[in-house]
Amino acid sequence: MTKKKNYLVSQSNEFTESRKDWPIMVARAYCCIIETFNKRVDMYISAQEKFEPDCLSLFDNVSLKDVLRYNIKRHQLAVEGTDGKINIPSKSEFKKAFEFLSDNKIIIGKVDDEEHWKKIPLIGTVEYRPDIDCMIVNQDMGTIEFLLGLKNKYTAFNPAMAMKFKSSQYSFPFYTWCCQWRDTGEFKLSVREIKHRLMLNEYTDDYGTLHKEAYMKPRDFRREVIDKAKNEIKALFDAGDCDVCFDYEEIKDETRPGRKRTIGFAFSVISKKKRVVQEKKELPSYLIPQYNKRLVELRSVLIPFFSRSLDKNWPVHAINELGKQVQKDMKLLDKVERYVSNTINDFHNGKIKSVAAAVRGWFRKNLGII
DSSP, X not given: OOOOOSOOOOOOOTTTTSBOOOOHHHHHHHHHHHHHHHHHHHHHHHHHHXXXXXXXXXXXXXXXXXXXXXXXEGGGGOEEOTTSOEEOOOHHHHXXXXXXXHHOEEEESOTTSSSOOEEEESOOEEEEETTTTEEEEEOOGGGHHHHHHHHHOTTOOOXXXXXXXXXXXXXXXXXXXXXXXXXXXXXXXXXHHHHHHTTOSOEEOXXXXXXXXXXXXXXXXXXXXXXXXXXXXXXXXXXTSOSEEEEEEEEEOTTSSSSOOEEEEEEEEEESSOOOOOOOOOOOGGGHHHHHHHHHHHHHHHGGGGTTSSOTTHHHHHHHHHHHHHTTOTTHHHHHHHHHHHHHHHXXXXXXXXXXXXXXXXXXXXXXXX
16 A cells, blocks of 8 residues: 555544444444435425525424435345345344334443533334334434534535445445545554444443443554445445445554554545535635725624524534635635525514524535534
8 A cells, every 4th residue: 555644634523423333234324314314304405595595494484394204115125135136124123223223323432531522313213014114213303413514514424325335334434434535545443443433342231230341452453443344335346336445554662672563554545426615715815904804894793693592603614614614615604694694684574494404404505614
C-alpha cells in the first residue's frame, strides 16, 4: 500500500462511529428501514417542491405516520448463497432480527467521560403478521432528526449496497467507515477503538453479564475481523457491486524496545466514484469584513426564533458553518438571506408554523448543515 501523508480531516458521522454488534440479518433489516425512509422523504420533498419550494420542513408539513411506518416482507431479507440459491430467513430468524433492533439503541460517545453522549432508539414497536408474512414497524418519532441527518450527511452509506454483505458481520461497519472517509481517502483506528465500536472489548451489558475481550491474539483479530470484511468488500468491488473497498497497514508501537506490538491500523479507501468539486470563485480578502457583518446580522435575526427550541445555540453553529461555505461561494449568502427573509414573511402571514423548523430543514437539505 502506498504511503500517504499523516494529516487527516475529521469527518464525524454519528452512525458509523457508534457502538454496535450487529449480526448480518440485523444489518439487513435496518438497511431495509433506512432505504424505505429515504424513498418516502424524497417522494414527499419532490411533491412539496411543486408548491412550497422554501418550506420543506418535515416537522411542520409531513404526516409522520406515512414516513415512520413500514411493512417489511420476510423475503426482503433474503440472502443469496455461494451456490446462487436465494435463502429466505426463517420466521424465527426474521422475528429475532427486528426484536434485536427494537431492544437496542445507537450509542454515541462513552458514559464514563465528559464528551457528548446520547442513545438513539433504532425503532419503536414491531408486530409480525403471519397472514401477510410481514413485519410492521412503527418507527420512534424521536429518531426522525437522526434519520434525516443520516440521509443528508455527505459521508452517508448506501443502504441498498449494504444489503449485499452476507459472509461477515463486520463487512457492514467497515463499509460504512469507508463511506465516511471516501473523500479523504484514508483513516486510522486503534485496535482499542475498533474493538470498542464492534463490542469486541470487555464490557458488561445492560443485564449485568460480563463479556470478555474477543480475539486477544493480533493475528486472530486481523484474520477474523479485518481480513474477512476486506475480502468480502473487495470481491464485491471487483465485481462492480460495491462502490468502495479498502487496504490497510498495521501501526506498530515504536515506543517499546524489542518486538513491536500492533496498536492500530492505517486504512486506505479505494473508490470508483470520485467526488466532483465544482470550482467557485473565492471570496476576496477585502470583502471578508463586509460578509462577516452580514453573517452576524443574519445570526441575530435567527436567534429569537430559536429561543424556545431544544437547541437554542443552533443559529451560532449554523452561521459559523455557513461562513466557511461563503468563503468559497460569494453568491451563497445572498441566497440564504433571501430565503430567511421570505420564510419570516411566510411565518407572519400564517403560511408556516415555525421559522426554526423551516430554516433547519432548508439548511439541512441545501447546505448539508445539521
